[in-house]
Amino acid sequence: MSRRRQNTSRLLPLLRSPLLGELMAWICLHPEMNYSLPELARRFKVSRSAIGKEADRLAEAGLVRSEWRGNLRLLRAEPANPLVRPLTEVLALTYGPIAVLADLLPAVPGLAEAYLYGSWAARYAGEPGPPPQEVDVLVVGDVDESDLAGAADAAEHQLGRPVNIYRVSSMEWRWPERDPFLMWVRASPAFALVGAPR
Structure with a gap:
């Protein structure tokens, strides 16, 4: 059985990588939750730096809210961004499962x-x-x-x-x-x- 994450996204070709799709789907489909970078790195079995780079891009685009609690960085969906709701619908159809x-x-x-x-x-x-x-x-x-x-x-x-x-x-x-x-x-x-x- 193949379980390896591919380098390109066939589910949503607009995305740079499947990791980005998985990360965005997880955050957008659980909008009430805050997730730490170490927690997300464990969930997706990647390095903290890989998650951190994606988090930086998503925060710069205003798609996620990034905040610090002590030395822990937390992410959650940014409901004020008008792109988040339609993006969540697209993510539910692609990486949502x-x-x-x-x-x-x-x-x-x-x-x-x-x-x-x-x-x-x-x-x-x-x-x-x-x-x-x-x-x-x-x-x-x-x-x-x-x-x-x-x-x-x-x-x-x-x-x-x-x-x-x-x-x-x-x-x-x-x-x-x-x-x-x-x-x-x-x-x-x-x-x-x-x-x-x-």
Whole structure:
């Protein structure tokens, strides 16, 4: 399974990099929150200096509010900027699945792992193609269907597109050769949301 962040953005080609898309989506889709640079660096598995450079550019453009609390720099979306609302809508359609599902799924009881796969993961991995029309998620674990349905509904509301969640047991995931679909998912580009390194 491919989990490596690509150098160019196929989800939103206007952006310089997928990191910028992930960072902006996370901040804009959680507008009530402040995030420290070390916290963001850990979340996206990059250096603090990489996050700091992006933060400087976003703050200069007035897209994020940057403030210091002691020696800790905090970022949050800048709601006064008229570009933030439409930009948030675009980010929800492109990089939103990472920000929304990585926030919702860890709270689902019994969930061990979760992966984005299908057309969204293919675009994220750099494969050319049309924008994804839906979001496909594979979850691993002993999860109640109603909990998954609730998470899918919440994600669909935030992302403005269908979210399809496919559940498999940990045993099925460990021995995918029994299921051609799981073999295909493992061989295809995928993005780890919960429980596995990106």
